[in-house]
Amino acid sequence: MKLDNGKEAVYPEGTTCMDLFKEKTAENKELLAVLIDGKECDLNLPLPANSTVAFVGFDTPQGAEVYRHTASHILAHAVKRLYPDVKLGIGPAIENGFYYDFEFEEPISSDDLSEIEKEMKKIIKERQPIRRREMSRESALQLFEERAEPYKLELIRDLPADTVISCYEQDDFIDLCAGPHLPNTRMVKAFKLTGLAGAYWRGDERNPMLQRIYGTAFPSKERLEQYLNMLEEAKKRDHRKLGRELELFSLHEEGPGFPFFHNNGAVIWQELTDYWRVEHRRADYEEIKTPLILNRSLWEQSGHWDHYRDNMYFSKIDEQDFAIKPMNCPGAMLVYRSKMHSYRDLPRRIAEMGIVHRHELSGTLHGLMRVRSFTQDDAHIFMLPGQVESEVAAIIDLMDRIYRVFGFQYRVELSTRPGKAMGTAEMWDKATNLLESVLEDKEIDYRLNEGDGAFYGPKIDFHLEDCLGRSWQCGTIQLDFQMPEKFDLTYIGEDGGKHRPVVIHRVIYGSMERLIALLIEHYGGAFPVWLAPTQVTVIPVTDRSHEYARQVYDHLKGEGLRVTIDQRNEKVGYKIREAQVKKVPYMLIVGDREVESGQVAVRHRDQGDLGAEDLSNLIGRVKKEVDEKII
RNA sequence: GCCGACGUAGCUCAAUGGUAGAGCAAUUGAUUUGUAAUCAAUAGGUUGGGGGUUCAAGUCCUCUCGUCGGCUCCA
Known part of the structure; x- marks a missing residue:
């Protein structure tokens, strides 16, 4: 018998794990279970010969x-x-x-x-x-x-x-x-x-x-x-609670599952999309905008009518059936098909911040995490069959780069063929193996999620966790051999003949709504300066310093910073408390001393009082944090 | 959609079947304030909505809408 401390010991035949367990618990009362060759084992079973035995406590899985x-x-x-x-x-x-x-x-x-x-x-x-x-x-x-x-x-x-x-x-x-x-x-x-x-x-x-x-x-x-x-502490970070307190968004009975973004939430949204555009231009994406409402015939062609109808909203226009888009792909297909493509044009990466509506079951709605209308940071990549691996790898790199900026930890899942799927088993196997090999090449740990793929293809999903450890799917990379067939997409190959491109659907943020919810919980409402709805607030001590405070405020605004000024007739402590509660990163306290010296007294929401300094110094520091997206 | 719970002022919460209340926020006034809450006054409600039981309903019953925790589903 080998023990976990490396020692070997001999026990008579018929000794049970329990006998050994009793011996061990005499030394360490916290032991709970026995592992035989690494596997949990019942204590009443006899010790198998020549095995490795370990006893573990509560702090092992x-x-x-x-x-x-x-x-x-x-x-x-x-x-x-x-x-x-x-x-x-x-x-x-x-x-x-x-x-x-x-x-x-x-x-x-x-x-x-x-x-x-x-x-x-x-x-x-x-x-x-x-x-x-x-x-x-x-x-x-x-x-x-x-x-x-x-x-x-x-x-x-x-x-x-x-x-x-x-x-x-x-x-x-x-x-x-x-x-x-x-x-x-x-x-x-x-x-x-x-x-x-x-x-x-x-x-x-x-x-x-x-x-x-x-x-x-x-x-x-x-x-x-x-x-x-x-x-209890985690509940204080709940995005629904912080969303109300920080005036980011609201939800109303009049629109269940259709969130209202207020100015503060909209500012974050804008910053996120601005950054997204920078990264996507750099990665050679185009950006399009397609309609929200499209004719039924399109949805029949795409397969959504057969596979996704239960989740769709409909409308009638001039006696004809229309559907409100639940996905952006058919629109992107029409854009691709509106001109001829040479193999030299591919890959063609077409992105769209697309608003989709899905009729989710009422019991599944959850703040901004699970809604009925959301904006996907979608993209459809049209490519030659031989480009799939490099494109998937490039998306994974972009995904990692962007998640890193937020400081997110994520988990990767590979989802395979679901019950109601389009296409042959061979196609599915081929596509699934392809995704698998990219993950293996990149040495990414992933979990296999059998039967959880989209109806048109297998996918790699990226999951993030909320404040209570519940996991939410954000990024996803979905391989699709179906849409190109359904829409008869082609490109002209080197041989002068028509060929079928492959399509990848992918999102990185997933949806703006879910991403913002996760960011709220991730930062506990204390957004990094580049995302903070208010970056700086100016707090005059008495109304003697109002005029100077106003100059400081105007100057900061002129520098393009998001700044507020608190000229209410309240004590400094009160104004500071309120700015702290609103999680404003920088508070500039200006009183007689600052008017005199022409400086500002800087207080940081986490570091506290930083003392007086020149306004230009402060501006440099804030701008650096914005530019470098410092967390 | 299903199971369970909940719904009272902008927010957080009180109120045996018997006159709906507090703190914060808001408004007005006083106070001129130096790093997390100055004092006082005022206003604020068809108790989510409909129906019922009762002399009397925030409270009991019923339908409905919404929310929360899960299941299922998913970005």
Whole structure:
């Protein structure tokens, strides 16, 4: 037996992991789970010969998973005690917690969670030993037949033939479970039920909806508190809250999912699009504008009528059907097709800040993150088949360059052929392999997302996280062999004949709305100077300095900075507080001393009082921050 | 769309089925202020909307709209 500290040890045959675990926990009480050759393993199993053994605590992914998975069993156990007729779904550990799905006879409400918590505490106190039982498929089926658990029966029937079927048992509670678990319930030290929500059985909306109870568990009350506090802090960065407080945008009943940008939000929008244009011109993109409303025939040709109709809005003009565009691609196709192309013209990169409307389900709307009308920083690249790899690579580079400016961390996913897709399996395989090879070449870590591609092709998605760690898709690169066929796009090749170009759809920001939401949360409302709606505010101390303050203000405005002046009859502290709350980067306090010296007293929102300096110095510093987009 | 919760002044929140209230913001006045809230006064509401129960509804029932947390979906 090799131990994780590199030492080797010999144990008699038949020694269980538990024996060794007891020996180890005597030294370190925080250990939770055993890894045999790197894999989690049940403690009651005998130690396999010649393996490497490691014991891990809560601060490893495996340890936390075992810990929280056990908490989810305690939850199910408590629910079973309180509601004997409840049917069990599944109950895994997830990032930061766990959940369990139940079908109740009568739906419970969030008020019932405290009762369930109480029962869970009881079970923990009872120090119920947790035992693993392996059984044949037949006896497992019989067991859950007797216990009237239809969902468990369905799970057992769907398990592959060679799976070892195991159950975990504590007191009279038994659950189908691969394990492993903690040895007893007392080891769960601190937990809290955090939410109640509906969830379709097996995530399929055709299946019945179960009630999902969310919770989290930590090895100590302090760490639980710490986590809950962190969540509270994160909520202060919520873009919906900051959006209102900083007067960036508003949402109204009159337009659900159709956000209103106020001046402050619009300023950020402008800066973002200005920067975007600079980068895209540099990367040899053209920019177009296409109509919002287009004839039904176009959508039939593009395939949207068949594949995307449920999400589209319609209108009738002169007795003819029109649709409000849900995507920009058909417009770009028409632009491409409006002239002849030589192979020498390709690749042709056509960008468009395109406004699209999609009828998203009402329950999915979420501030600016998920709306029904949004502006995509779209581009369609028309290219020779041989140019695909270099174009995809160039987009990834541009994406990384731009995300870096904001200081974003992102995750990459590769999405493959969905259920309702256009085109042949061969085309899909070819396209998917191509994207994969670019990712491999660039040595980018990515997650495979089976069946999540667009209906016209596979895609590489770039995900960013919001203040609560929820992930949102922003950038995407979608390969498309379909649109060129549908629109009969051609170019004249070297041979003088007509050939089919390949199309890539791509966005980098994703949508302006979602990007702005993420930026608000990313910066907690304290935007870098180049994006800040107000960059500098001038604060006169008394009305004796109003005239000088006005000169300073005019000067800054003349330099093209976004500046305000606070001439209200209030004390300096009050004005400073307000500017701080509004997260204005620079406050210039001018009183008798500054009038005298011809300087300004600079206060930075993070660094505080920086003392007096010449206005020209301050202007130089602010402009440098703007130009270099310093975060 | 589905499940659960919520909706009171611009914002944050009070109000056993019995006269809708506070703080901040706003307005007016006083105060001339030096690095995160000066004092006082005033105004502000068909309690999201419709219907019902009741002598009486912010509160109970019902429909509806919106919001929040999830599921599904997605930029």
